[in-house]
Amino acid sequence: MIELEPVIGLEIHVQLATKTKMFCGCEPVFGENPNTRTCPVCLGLPGALPVINERAVDFGLRLGLALGCELANRSIFHRKNYFYADLPKGYQISQFDEPLCSGGFLDGVRIHRVHLEEDAAKLVHSSSSGRIQGADSSVVDFNRGGTPLAEIVTEPDITSAAQAREWLSLLRTTVKSLGISDVSMEEGSLRCDANISLRPVGETTLGTKTELKNMNSFRFVEKGIEAEIERQRELIQSGGTVVQETLHFDPRSGSLTALRSKEEAHDYRYFPEPDLLPVAVGPEMIKAAQDSLPELPAARASRYEEEFGLASELAQRLAFNGDLGDLFEATAAICGAGSDARLVATWVNGEVSSRVDEGSDQTVEPEALAELLGLLEDDKITTAAARGILDTLIEHGGSPADLVESQGLGKVGGGDELSAAVDAAIASDPEAAAKVAAGEQKALGPLVGLVMKATQGRADGGEVRALIFSKLADS
Amino acid sequence: MIDRSEVLHIAKLARLSISDEEVDVLAAELSGILDHVEMISKLNLAGVEPSAHSVAQTGWLRPDVPHQSLAREKALDQAPATDGEGFEVPPPGSGT
């Protein structure tokens, strides 16, 4: 059987956090009552004309610089013509053959282009199923319509679902650090589509690709791509052929459904937007964008290595996922120079990241984490107890010291409580005790287990072992 | 020249319902006009840049400053169908 490798390219839409829409002065505020943020321009009324938002262009240039793109001297907006209820003018103003930024590179993935466009409005389907098919009627809310978007298109340089997720996370961190977007997948200010195809290993021509849409969390991006790779692999290996289509991933069932299979091929009739003149990108605009660039993730990773002595892989893991990097830095700062930043880094990268969804608000505060790790470092609690407290902190918040106090999670050691627990364990499993006394190390396990159970993990394993030995030796 | 199937395809793209008789009329009319404009195909245009605009060649940008949006009643005022909050449209999925 031929070995197949996935070829993945991503198209990412980033809603830009400008004060006004792309082509009019309406404020794209979310959660407002429907149709209260509109004007003749974003409603597409007869006679209204678009005017390009300066800040959106600036944000686009910043993004281009951060992604190592070439910035165009002259950039042109085109009309992309098609009819849909969420598109008031019958065309979307987008960019075609002269985008704002082209070429670029981010962590092993080439950037094809970055261009600006306007977002569509929101179409609400009012039927019991909530789906488009079979809806009784639909209502359009134009509040979101016209919000500036930057579309980032990568080359098909990604080879696995996990890489896609990690790369997207780095991109999100990069965009967030630029301060140009909220980059929330949940709220739709960061959206990702993937083009996926498979080809025999060693071949260079691309197979037929499918487009996967609507993956609204990092986890779904990974799961969706994985599912589509598997679908294509099975299809090809059973002698079938992949059809070019757009697919929707349903994270609940893990299934993929074709979105527009019946529809005729689109003919968008792109042509230069006659209501807008080409944008001349002057040196002063580029300089302003350059001056505003923050520390980018790669530089941040290097700094972590130097400043905190982190291993390069760990430094990158934290720096490339901005939420983790921010938490790490904030926590390390609270812990202070006296403590070990590597412990903080390991915990943030391991324990925290496995518990917190990227971009989620439900996370641990740096103050609480610093306090928790302080207790651990001072030997006041065991690692197992610390993990339990972290769960609570993420779920409910609170102070680690209070939790230790109120739930009696303090480490058990030296005193009568541990001694009594060891005595009880020896008494309840005399067979194992005899074996240990006879020098059979393997038999120690069940005894330690009994002690841990009795102390709810608050005892230190080494101390328990030493105590068992000493008690059996004494007897 | 434009045949019936092209007329139907174009009408679909343009979202214009046309009757059967109209298809033939339009095919003839459009072919006639295209015959005439076809004369530009004889021009040698090698090296000539296209002009999307005539006078100014690059534009200016708008400062990112909010304006007053329309009151919702005003936005919805001329709509053929609303639910008081939004513009009602027929369901996109059904029909053709």
Add this chain to the structure above:
Amino acid sequence: MSTDSTKLSVTETVAAVASGLLSKAELHAAWLDRAGLDDLNALSWVSDSPELVHGDGPLGGVPLGVKDLFCTEGVPSQSGSKILEGYLPPYTATVVEALAQAGAPLIAKTHQDEFAMGSSNENCAFGPVLNPWDRGRVPGGSSGGSAAAVAAGLVPWALGTDTGGSIRQPAALCGVVGLKPTYGSVSRYGMIAFASSLDQAGPITRTVADAGLLYSQMTGKDPRDATSVEHPDSVEPVVPMDLTGVRLGVPEELTGEGVEPGVREAFEATLDLARSLGATVAPCPLPHAPHALSAYYLIAPAECSSNLARLDGVRFGLRVDPDEGLDGMYGATRAAGFGPEVRRRIMLGTYALSSGYYDAYYGRAQRVRTLISQDFDSAFEDFDAIVTPTSPSVAFELGSKTADPLSMYLSDFCTVPMSLAGIPAISIPNGLSDGLPVGFQIAGPAFSENRILGIAAALEDGLKFDGSPAWIA
């Protein structure tokens, strides 16, 4: 001087108001009376307000007729189309607003060809406009209602829009003055678009001085129109130019075949007049001008096919819903709402932009446009202005060209090249042929409005054209 005041030119009226000879209330009442005389179907709406609200600007309270396609808040703005029948916009076009501020308030709106597509006003969903010189004939188009209303004395002056000749050709056919300004010098915000890269608003008036006066208050960069630019010169009150040494170029390509004998005669006579006033007249090549019409009839429909996509039955205007889903509603609404010429151009433009044809049609047309601009650039190295007949024919009979779209398109033969190049051009009446007015077109380089108005005023003085036969008694 109530009724007679309407016989004055606007420039004279403004002076009369300024000197206290005429009150603004008298002026308003007199013009409301005049507007009430419309038997041409020129006006689509007339103000019923006893008092017009306007600023204290230099236009003296002289009310304005405005082409239907300008959006005017709370006043029907239908662009001559059934799909916008009764449409009341929530805002007013920049230029209409600016003119009211400058003292020219809206008194009436005027009929036009649907979405400004046409050269006869027969493509108006609300019936054709009649030519006041001969009610069996067309007033030209698409700003036919504005031209007929000014010629018949229903309004003192009016706004039109010109995409390929839609101000100049009806002005010529109705015996009035029409100025198409430099593209970008007047805001398009609030003008219901036909072809965005060509559309330009301009004055239709009885005298050249009036055209200059109205234009001087229209021009300027508008923060709501990204294609608008500040006029590099201030637009001065019109003074007839001394034509001594002024070089007029006559392009053979636009003055030869196809021009009616009567139109040619008037044209030659006006050239003689120019010479007698000291101008030099010489042939001026515009080698690509014969291709202008082809380029125009690809570019304008392409842009209109996209501009009219927003007429979709969702946010305003007509909706026809056969209960076949969203696409069914779109198709039925647009089929019912657009007239045959508009449908034809949408189809043509959609075709010209569609996959596989873009390069052959739209792409080539944009290159031809470049060549035409270059032709003008080199012509203006040797000439101060280019002159042609405005229309190859005088007003034709109603219905005589409706069966053949192509013959109608040829009416724009002399006006389209300037539109493609974005340069200003003015039409002035320069005589009669068989009792019908003939127009003379003067075009200059971009932003040369002061110059072409000055030349036009000099010729106007010499021509002494009498427009009174069109005046509704």
